[in-house]
Amino acid sequence: MHDIRAIRDDPATFDAALARRGASPQSDALVALDARRRACIAEAQTAQARRNEASKAIGAAKASKDEATAQALMAEVATLKERLPALEAEERTLDAELNAALAAIPNLPLADVPDGADEDDNVLVHERGTRPDFAFQPREHDAFGPALGLDFETGVALAGARFTLLRGPVARLARALGQYMLDTLTAVHGFEEVVPPLLVRDEAMFGTGQLPKFAEDLFRTTDGRWLISTAEVSLTNIVAGKILDEGALPLRFTALTPCFRSEAGAAGRDTRGLIRQHQFDKVEMVSIVPPEQSEAEHERMTACAEDILTRLGLPFRRMKLCTGDMGFSAARTYDLEVWLPGQGRYREISSCSTCTDFQARRMNARFRPDGSKATRFVHTLNGSGLAVGRTLVAVLENYQQADGSVVVPEVLRPRLGNLSVLEPA
Structure with a gap:
């Protein structure tokens, strides 16, 4: 606003x-x-x-x-x-x-955001990690994943296109990934864990910018509530309508939740595999800060997401999105893109955005500076830390073996009973 x-x-x-x-x-x-x-x-x-x-x-x-x-x-x-x-x-x-x-008007871009029309005009910030060197032709996850428990046929039979059933080893791996992300953000990076509602009112969707413009991208229930498209909605609205003490800031929240998106504008895109689903799990980060801290917080939040990718041993790059590729509420966005050997290209796995006071004005979320009677709007930031399904894809493709097995990243093995390899059925 x-x-x-x-x-x-x-x-x-x-x-x-x-x-x-x-x-x-x-x-x-x-x-x-x-x-x-x-x-x-x-x-x-x-x-x-x-x-x-x-x-x-x-x-x-x-x-x-x-x-x-x-x-x-x-x-x-x-x-x-x-x-x-x-x-x-x-x-x-x-x-x-x-x-x-x-x-109905999107947030204004910060001065350092590159001008451009679409993703082709995004700017590389840096690359991290080493791409795996295979002695065989690496395959995409949907080619060898079914033998590990990716059940695309049953998912479609149960719910329709863009739904997948995870079974056995790959289901355990997905659970381990989500828990590892959440534990890293809380124990290492100081985020507060939250279990938020998955259904919210109109006001919450309006506050973070999903409504009224993007209603077609959402799922609405028969009683008029909305299934969250991201935990950003629930987490950011924790401070809606509140006046916070400056000493209480920054607030940093994280949650692992299912997310629901109709993908109304994505017809024909990524119809195979796990890349674009109607339902998926994601670990979200949200920060609520005074305006003077939002620049540093944006860098910090993005670095937290990068840390998880580094710990998992996944090669990635950071991109600064151009003006034509940013989301409605964002003033600046960094996308983290992970390397997928099967596709031979980088794919988005996290977006970290600063929204300045844009969402705060919509939510009337303010704080009172120390020693002042007047109030100011907070700044809000959000980022994926990370999308679980896409991280699962990245692990499967980067750690795949010629026989269809997948080596488990070392940091995840304690969560899988010290299992080191997922074997195909």
Whole structure:
């Protein structure tokens, strides 16, 4: 959500930032709508003040037996009394129109975000790890995964396309991955573990920017709630409507949850394998910080996700997304892309974004600086640490053997009864 006062004060800068995201100028329409709203408020305030003044004058006129003046004042009060509800209704309508217009506009990119149209314009920050050198032609996970427990056919039979059943060894490996990620983020990096609701109200989806623009990408229940597309929704909304003490910040939350996405805009993309599913597990990180800490927190959060990839021995790279490839609520995003030998390319496994005060304004999440009576909006950040299904794919493909078996990364073996190799059935 954007601050209309900032737009009013510097419309050219606002429009220039929107242009970097490929959006048309918005300031003229927004400022005009705001001017109508403020004029309505001013008229209502003037009318109420005059009504109060005239009401007092009626008594004075009657006391002085000036009946003509009293009758004129009473007629004026009656007219004002009739006009005020209409002004109040008009103000509510204009306020709703302005908020709806502001809510549909994406966050503005930070100055260091590269300009660009799509993923081809993203910028490499660095590469880490060593790609495995195979003595055989590596295969994609869906080719050898079924012998390890990836049951695509039963998943589709149960729920339809983009659903998969995990069984036996690969199910255990997926569980170990999720728990390892969660334990690393809590024990090593200081995040607080949370078990959040998977169903949320409209307000929560609006607060993080999924609604109203992206309703078609979500699943809605019959009672009007929404299945979360990411634990970012539940975790960020922990502070919705609250005024926090500065001393309580930063807050860092993490959760391992199922996530649900309709993939409405992904028809025909990644229909094979585990890369793009309607239901998948993900470990999410959310940070709530004062504005002065959000730059450092973005680097810290991204480094936490990178640490998990490094511990798992998976080669990856960090990309800074261009303006045309960022999400709606993000002001800057780093994507971590893991190397998949079967595909012979890097694929996204984590996105870490700073949203500045964009989500906080939508949620009315504030803090009170030490020694101050005034409040400020917090900054919110979110990132995957990591997507479990895609990490499972990366482990299977990077640790695959010629016979279809998969070597278990050393850090996961204690969670699998010291099992070192997944053997095909």
